[in-house]
Amino acid sequence: MSLTLELEFSMKDTxxxxxxxxxxxxxxxxxxxxFERPVLLFSGGKDSITLVRLAQKAFWPAKIPFPLxxxxxxxNFPETIEFxxxxxEELGLELIVxxxxxxxxxxxxxxxxxxxxxxxxxxxxxxxxxxxxFKFDACMGGARRDEEKARAKERIFSVRDDFGQWDxxxxxxxxxxxxxxxxxxxxxxxxxxxxxxxxxxxxxxxEAEEIEIPSIYFAHKRKIFLRDGLIWSHSDxxxxxxxxxxxxxxxxxxxxxxxxxxxxxxxxxxxxxSVVQEIRDSTISERGARIDDxxxxxxxxxxxxxxxx
Amino acid sequence: MEVLKIATAxxxxxxxxxxxxxxxxxxxxxxxxxxxxxxxxxxxxxYDYLDFSLATDGLVAEREQGxxxxxAHIYFSTAKKSYIIAxxxxxxxxxxxxxxxxxxxxxxxxxxxxxxxxxEQTNRHFFINNLLRIKDxxxxxxxxxxxxxxxxxxxxxxxxxxxxxxxREYQEQNITFIPVSALKGDNVVHKSENTPWxxxxxxxxxxxxxxxxxxxxxxxPRFPVQYVIRPKTAEHHDFRGFAGKVYGGExxxxxxxxxxxxxxxxxxxxIFFYDKKCETASRRSSVTITLEDEINLSRGDMLVxxxxxxxxxxxFTATISWMDSVGLAxxxxxxxxxxxxxxxxxxxxxxxxxxxxxxxxxxxxxxxGMNDIAQVSFQLNRPIxxxxxxxxxxxxxxxxxxxxxxxxxxxxFIS
Numbered sequence: 001m002s003l004t005l006e007l008e009f010s011m012k013d014t015x016x017x018x019x020x021x022x023x024x025x026x027x028x029x030x031x032x033x034x035f036e037r038p039v040l041l042f043s044g045g046k047d048s049i050t051l052v053r054l055a056q057k058a059f060w061p062a063k064i065p066f067p068l069x070x071x072x073x074x075x076n077f078p079e080t081i082e083f084x085x086x087x088x089e090e091l092g093l094e095l096i097v098x099x100x101x102x103x104x105x106x107x108x109x110x111x112x113x114x115x116x117x118x119x120x121x122x123x124x125x126x127x128x129x130x131x132x133x134f135k136f137d138a139c140m141g142g143a144r145r146d147e148e149k150a151r152a153k154e155r156i157f158s159v160r161d162d163f164g165q166w167d168x169x170x171x172x173x174x175x176x177x178x179x180x181x182x183x184x185x186x187x188x189x190x191x192x193x194x195x196x197x198x199x200x201x202x203x204x205x206x207e208a209e210e211i212e213i214p215s216i217y218f219a220h221k222r223k224i225f226l227r228d229g230l231i232w233s234h235s236d237x238x239x240x241x242x243x244x245x246x247x248x249x250x251x252x253x254x255x256x257x258x259x260x261x262x263x264x265x266x267x268x269x270x271x272x273x274s275v276v277q278e279i280r281d282s283t284i285s286e287r288g289a290r291i292d293d294x295x296x297x298x299x300x301x302x303x304x305x306x307x308x309x
Numbered sequence: 310m311e312v313l314k315i316a317t318a319x320x321x322x323x324x325x326x327x328x329x330x331x332x333x334x335x336x337x338x339x340x341x342x343x344x345x346x347x348x349x350x351x352x353x354x355x356y357d358y359l360d361f362s363l364a365t366d367g368l369v370a371e372r373e374q375g376x377x378x379x380x381a382h383i384y385f386s387t388a389k390k391s392y393i394i395a396x397x398x399x400x401x402x403x404x405x406x407x408x409x410x411x412x413x414x415x416x417x418x419x420x421x422x423x424x425x426x427x428x429e430q431t432n433r434h435f436f437i438n439n440l441l442r443i444k445d446x447x448x449x450x451x452x453x454x455x456x457x458x459x460x461x462x463x464x465x466x467x468x469x470x471x472x473x474x475x476x477r478e479y480q481e482q483n484i485t486f487i488p489v490s491a492l493k494g495d496n497v498v499h500k501s502e503n504t505p506w507x508x509x510x511x512x513x514x515x516x517x518x519x520x521x522x523x524x525x526x527x528x529x530p531r532f533p534v535q536y537v538i539r540p541k542t543a544e545h546h547d548f549r550g551f552a553g554k555v556y557g558g559e560x561x562x563x564x565x566x567x568x569x570x571x572x573x574x575x576x577x578x579x580i581f582f583y584d585k586k587c588e589t590a591s592r593r594s595s596v597t598i599t600l601e602d603e604i605n606l607s608r609g610d611m612l613v614x615x616x617x618x619x620x621x622x623x624x625f626t627a628t629i630s631w632m633d634s635v636g637l638a639x640x641x642x643x644x645x646x647x648x649x650x651x652x653x654x655x656x657x658x659x660x661x662x663x664x665x666x667x668x669x670x671x672x673x674x675x676x677x678g679m680n681d682i683a684q685v686s687f688q689l690n691r692p693i694x695x696x697x698x699x700x701x702x703x704x705x706x707x708x709x710x711x712x713x714x715x716x717x718x719x720x721x722f723i724s
Contacts, residue, residue, distance in 0.1 A: 009562075009586050009587060009588045010585045010586055010587075011582065011585050011586070011587040011588075012587065012588050012589065013559070013587055013588060013589035013590070013591050014580075014582050014587050014589070014590050014591045014594035014596060015591035015594070017582060017591075017594055018310050019310070019311075019312045019593065020310075020312060020391075021595075022554065022593055022594050022595040023595075025595035026535070026554050026595045029535045029536040029552050029553075029595070030535065030649070032536055033535055033536045033608050033649070056583075057582075057583040058552070058595070059538060059552075060538075060581070060583050060584050060597070061538070061540045061542070061544070061545045061548055061550075061584070062538050062539065062540035062541075062542075062545075063540070145382045145384070146382075146384040152381045152382050152383065153379045153380070153381050153382075159715075168379070169379075171379070172716055172717045173405060173406070173408075173409040173632055173717050173720070174409065174413075174717075175408070175409055175412040175413070175706070175708055175717070175720045176412045176413060176702070176703060176706050177554070177648070177703065178646055178648065178649075178706075178707070178708050180646060180708065180710055180715070180716075180717045182644070182710055182715035183715055184715065195382075196312075196382070196384075196393055198384045198386065198391070200386065201391065204310075282340070
């Protein structure tokens with residue numbers, strides 16, 4: 001082989017490419033081809049950041065052919081919002097933001113109160129309203145089947161009815177690689193390109209691809225308090241009893257919802273390699289740090305039926 | 310990274326969920342909080358052992374009834390591979406779920422209760438895995454602890470199963486028998502001391518040893534065009550890339566190709582994975598291909614190598630797995646999705662129903678009901694480019710979509 005040819009090709013073949021990555025790229029392309037108004041639901045968390053990278057790969061050298069949408073509870077970590085805005089700017093993407101606060105102000109949802117109050121489940125109303133406002137027919141999200149039992153049964157293309165609801169007993173079978181995105185007007189499809197990835201797969205990919213993620217995923221000093229064996233952020237948005245003592249500790253987040261529904265873990269892992277190692281060694285599941293799932297064993301299934309992501 | 314998808318099939322109480330739970334437990338894939346939840350629930354239900362099945366049964370209805378209704382996906386990994394288990398229910402009324410789970414899997418585990426041996430459901434589980442042409446099948450003879458780890462019992466079941474194997478259509482399927490106790494952990498991940506007469510591998514060892522050649526059949530490359538990428542930017546003004554996944558074989562720069570249906574010839578100019586140029590697109594990789602010539606090619610069209618054309622036809626016969634409560638009958642019309650290509654299909658005739666337990670065919674059937682398997686002939690509004698399912702798992706399969714409900718109502722394997 002001549003030297004010029006060696007220089008021209010940067011890879012001999014594609015056999016070493018992660019099969020999960022090939023699958024996700026395939027799914028993104030199916031969405032772009034089968035739907036008129038797709039949107040990528042972007043939370044600023046590691047899973048949705050990974051989705052953005054995969055979408056870039058799916059359509060290169062063209063731009064990602066759909067906008068991102070963030071349903072902002074207003075209680076997000078400032079680091080996440082800052083990161084979101086920078087990413088969108090750098091990639092020249094369109095970002096739509098819809099606020100839970102507006103849904104509250106319009107009287108559509110009522111703010112929860114008390115010890116376990118969170119805006120997490122209120123997001124559903126804001127999301128469904130936004131889907132209707134923009135007539136989105138496909139909403140892509142970073143949910144993974146390994147996260148939670150109800151999600152383990154979720155399809156890659158998951159049809160939602162006019163009310164945005166999931167009928168888990170009446171799901172379309174998905175055979176081979178074929179994705180059926182045919183829907184009626186008013187229905188929409190939730191799409192999960194990284195359905196088959198595990199938490200470790202995502203972290204390993206972030207490491208291998210050198211994808212930038214918000215700083216809260218790495219160990220940092222934070223004011224926290226302990227409740228029910230979980231580490232809560234001390235913040236104006238999080239209800240705290242007077243006798244719940246504020247401590248300052250080295251922590252990081254494994255999963256990022258908003259402040260009221262995400263618990264931290266004690267950690268010294270300050271770079272991606274040590275985070276990946278920590279995940280490998282970990283004996284607690286990712287959603288074990290999700291306060292919203294602790295409500296009941298069927299918590300996620302119920303929320304999904306109502307239209308939650 | 311290697312990913313292996315495995316379909317599991319078993320009857321009620323064969324211990325399928327327990328087996329999966331056991332694999333997760335012994336590979337240390339169960340996290341503390343999940344294990345605690347299992348311990349708590351097992352105790353609440355009054356068991357004196359850990360009910361690992363609770364690790365997989367996800368929906369409320371399933372927990373109530375103690376059965377698996379839908380296809381659940383379970384994930385675990387070893388240092389060598391990432392595994393995805395498609396856990397499907399074994400009842401006859403869930404044949405469609407079994408077909409679905411098997412369609413995306415490269416290996417399968419069939420469970421047999423050592424006390425009951427080969428039963429009617431075993432025939433069906435084997436039939437489906439064979440129909441779907443899963444290359445590697447493990448027959449796990451479970452509950453060996455309840456038959457005193459008897460070698461005679463194991464051999465008797467193996468003999469019965471081997472009789473069944475003579476009836477299979479796909480003879481090249483690799484079948485391995487393993488005596489296990491999912492509840493006690495024998496030969497699942499760790500070698501059992503209770504079966505000194507068994508010299509084979511444990512279940513996990515077998516899966517770990519599976520190589521690409523053990524799970525994929527060698528076929529010919531097919532490249533269905535999913536999406537046309539035209540950036541229209543200053544930098545890539547004339548770029549016109551065909552995005553898709555390569556199936557069955559590999560394609561390389563310089564390959565002479567034919568575009569279908571136009572039958573126009575060209576040569577592969579470049580292959581991209583993201584922004585990297587590659588010489589060869591390996592099978593199952595999602596790439597973007599550019600051609601030497603400007604030819605008309607859009608979604609649903611296909612690139613194939615010259616001298617290697619698929620069948621191009623408006624008529625064909627296929628084995629159908631029916632998945633809807635509304636029946637399939639002659640004269641009915643459906644959307645037929647073949648890969649990423651969609652056409653209209655009319656049922657020309659229902660030729661015969663196939664008993665999924667090797668008990669024969671029934672030619673007197675007019676209407677297919679949910680979970681039926683049958684040979685059906687179709688007529689299309691325009692030709693598709695297909696291979697026989699036995700030659701090409703991807704290019705020989707399709708789904709049927711109901712034109713009114715938009716549901717996926719059937720799967721087809723072209724004969």
